[in-house]
Amino acid sequence: MASSLRRKQAPAAATARASARRGPAGLWNSLPVLPRHLLAALAALALVAVLTSVTDGLTALRVANVGYYLLAVAGLQLLVGFSGQISLGNGAFMFIGAYTTALMVLYTPMAPLAVVMLAAVAAGCLAGMLVGAATARLHGPYLAGATLALAVGLPAVALRFPDLLGGSNGLFFSLRGAPPALSGLVSDSQWKALVVWFVVLLALVVLATTSRGRLGRRMRAIRDDEAAAATAGIPVGRTKVVAFVISAGCGSLAGACQAYLLGTATPSSFTLALSLSLLAALVLGGLGSLWGALWGALALVYLELAGEELAHAMGLGSNVANNAPVVFFGVILIVIVMAWPLGVQGALSRLGRSLRGR
Amino acid sequence: MAPTALDHLLEVEGVTVRFGGLAALSDVGLTIAPGTVAGLIGPNGAGKTTLFNVLSGVVRPQSGSITLKGERLRDHRPHQLAGLGVSRTFQGLNLFGHMSVLDNVIVGADRLARGGLPEMLTGLGRYQRDERELTARAMAALEEFGVADTAHALPGTLPYGVQKRVALARALVSEPELLLLDEPASGLSGDDTAELAAKIRGFGRRMGVMLVEHHMDLVMDVCDHIVVLNFGQVICSGPPAVVQADPAVAEAYLGTPAQEENGD
Ligand SMILES: Nc1ncnc2c1ncn2[C@@H]1O[C@H](COP(=O)(O)OP(=O)(O)OP(=O)(O)O)[C@@H](O)[C@H]1O
Ligand SMILES: [Mg+2]
Numbered sequence: 001m002a003s004s005l006r007r008k009q010a011p012a013a014a015t016a017r018a019s020a021r022r023g024p025a026g027l028w029n030s031l032p033v034l035p036r037h038l039l040a041a042l043a044a045l046a047l048v049a050v051l052t053s054v055t056d057g058l059t060a061l062r063v064a065n066v067g068y069y070l071l072a073v074a075g076l077q078l079l080v081g082f083s084g085q086i087s088l089g090n091g092a093f094m095f096i097g098a099y100t101t102a103l104m105v106l107y108t109p110m111a112p113l114a115v116v117m118l119a120a121v122a123a124g125c126l127a128g129m130l131v132g133a134a135t136a137r138l139h140g141p142y143l144a145g146a147t148l149a150l151a152v153g154l155p156a157v158a159l160r161f162p163d164l165l166g167g168s169n170g171l172f173f174s175l176r177g178a179p180p181a182l183s184g185l186v187s188d189s190q191w192k193a194l195v196v197w198f199v200v201l202l203a204l205v206v207l208a209t210t211s212r213g214r215l216g217r218r219m220r221a222i223r224d225d226e227a228a229a230a231t232a233g234i235p236v237g238r239t240k241v242v243a244f245v246i247s248a249g250c251g252s253l254a255g256a257c258q259a260y261l262l263g264t265a266t267p268s269s270f271t272l273a274l275s276l277s278l279l280a281a282l283v284l285g286g287l288g289s290l291w292g293a294l295w296g297a298l299a300l301v302y303l304e305l306a307g308e309e310l311a312h313a314m315g316l317g318s319n320v321a322n323n324a325p326v327v328f329f330g331v332i333l334i335v336i337v338m339a340w341p342l343g344v345q346g347a348l349s350r351l352g353r354s355l356r357g358r
Numbered sequence: 359m360a361p362t363a364l365d366h367l368l369e370v371e372g373v374t375v376r377f378g379g380l381a382a383l384s385d386v387g388l389t390i391a392p393g394t395v396a397g398l399i400g401p402n403g404a405g406k407t408t409l410f411n412v413l414s415g416v417v418r419p420q421s422g423s424i425t426l427k428g429e430r431l432r433d434h435r436p437h438q439l440a441g442l443g444v445s446r447t448f449q450g451l452n453l454f455g456h457m458s459v460l461d462n463v464i465v466g467a468d469r470l471a472r473g474g475l476p477e478m479l480t481g482l483g484r485y486q487r488d489e490r491e492l493t494a495r496a497m498a499a500l501e502e503f504g505v506a507d508t509a510h511a512l513p514g515t516l517p518y519g520v521q522k523r524v525a526l527a528r529a530l531v532s533e534p535e536l537l538l539l540d541e542p543a544s545g546l547s548g549d550d551t552a553e554l555a556a557k558i559r560g561f562g563r564r565m566g567v568m569l570v571e572h573h574m575d576l577v578m579d580v581c582d583h584i585v586v587l588n589f590g591q592v593i594c595s596g597p598p599a600v601v602q603a604d605p606a607v608a609e610a611y612l613g614t615p616a617q618e619e620n621g622d
Pocket of ligand 2: 406
């Protein structure tokens with residue numbers, strides 16, 4: 001017993017010594033990708049918990065909004081930034097997730113939340129597979145057009161089937177907030193923010209692991225040169241479809257999180273404007289890195305807020321005020337992309353490089 | 359003799375490709391033995407790259423057959439070739455412009471990894487080992503071509519000669535049995551070309567090589583066998599000495615004597 005313990009300790013001590021020599025960065029880099037991403041996700045969840053516990057319920061909801069936008073934009077990043085396929089229609093996958101959630105809650109009320117979320121992912125992935133397979137041969141403007149049609153067409157389905165999908169009013173349902181055991185400790189909105197971020201971070205672990213490894217490299221290779229990628233043995237068509245499936249699964253899960261937060265699924269939340277905002281947020285945040293999705297999601301939530309406040313402060317009429325956030329967002333987008341063509345993340349990584357270079 | 363030993367690594371028979379009215383290849387046949395370097399030469403537009411594209415499954419011939427390692431290829435798609443041990447470089451470099459040199463070469467090695475889609479998505483199973491092995495192989499390939507110090511650079515930031523080596527490393531890292539090289543010497547300095555010649559002779563010992571090249575000294579130097587194309591037709595085929603002595607080859611490169619006389 002004692003000897004086996006000692007034998008176990010020796011290599012552990014050696015590892016500890018080696019990593020002490022290399023410092024914390026060395027230890028971190030020596031970890032396999034999956035545990036590294038899981039630890040980072042755990043740290044991020046702790047940060048969200050602290051953030052939501054020191055702020056009010058409204059802020060908690062905004063933090064939750066950043067969470068699901070982050071997931072939707074990150075999924076789009078994998079598709080556009082990594083595999084090089086444009087999509088003007090990822091809002092449609094959020095529609096699918098939100099309505100799957102609403103229908104599950106209404107018609108199978110006993111299903112636990114995890115099952116509802118998994119069903120939303122499955123529905124999104126299925127839709128992504130269909131769209132991806134149908135558009136795998138399309139490039140550039142043709143692909144943009146096809147996905148645009150999806151963004152416009154799919155929400156109209158809710159109007160076509162008013163009995164099932166509630167027409168233009170959408171579906172309303174109520175979900176449990178914080179579990180009774182915790183009711184004194186966390187508010188409902190804080191609990192919901194934590195649930196959303198838990199789901200989002202879990203999905204981000206998959207996205208980060210995928211994009212850092214062979215699949216992400218395959219996608220980037222296809223984006224840069226299809227012929228050379230195929231020569232290296234990479235199945236171009238299949239990889240493109242996989243990118244669509246993952247992206248759609250993330251979009252759908254983001255839609256499910258939104259529905260979970262709001263307790264509604266309405267067609268007016270999933271207009272073409274949503275799809276375009278997701279893409280704009282992606283460009284603003286920076287193409288080609290998952291961090292870009294975070295900056296984009298923050299911009300989506302907080303620039304809209306700033307735009308509303310600005311319109312309010314200037315005492316604009318409601319007609320103008322309703323459109324002010326969009327205009328504001330557009331102006332910021334143009335300014336940022338003109339200053340830093342690679343978006344916020346591009347500017348940050350250049351800053352990091354020049355600091356390290358010195 | 360072992361049953362797997364083959365006289366011909368590659369056998370091309372009667373391949374014809376027409377682009378509209380233009381016959382890019384007509385009834386082209388050639389063979390490549392393992393462990394030899396075959397040259398494919400001919401004036402601009404003769405159909406050399408088109409033949410590479412037929413072999414890689416990018417262009418479908420109207421007729422003809424391709425037999426690789428004794429097995430007929432039928433309606434093969436470009437991405438299946440790597441798995442069959444065929445690798446190629448491009449006349450343009452076709453490097454992945456937004457990926458590091460190291461990642462470019464790792465993509466070339468991708469077929470050697472064994473993990474499946476679930477592992478790529480979750481980071482479980484072979485994920486970590488695949489990454490480690492591919493990176494090690496890619497670094498070794500970069501070292502073989504003397505460009506390991508550029509591993510983290512983007513290809514576009516490097517001199518042309520270095521980019522050419524990266525493209526070669528990407529094609530070689532998958533340990534192909536047949537290597538198709540499309541104008542590897544174009545744009546290289548004299549020193550680099552001499553070094554390339556030594557490298558190609560080295561490849562020729564490990565695998566079959568098909569070399570498309572306009573640089574005649576290089577071709578005559580490294581090839582065991584040469585096939586000459588003109589207007590899509592094989593006009594001459596044989597060892598370098600035979601090809602050099604053939605008047606039809608000189609005519610193809612200089613234009614027909616009749617035309618030249620008429621021109622003056
Ligand atoms: N995809 C295509 N569509 C139409 N014509 C083509 C296509 N590819 C090649 N061609 C034509 O076929 C002929 C042979 O072209 P190919 O590229 O094979 O020549 P090549 O021998 O490689 O010439 P070079 O030495 O200039 O590279 C040319 O006339 C070319 O214009
Ligand atoms: Mg050519």
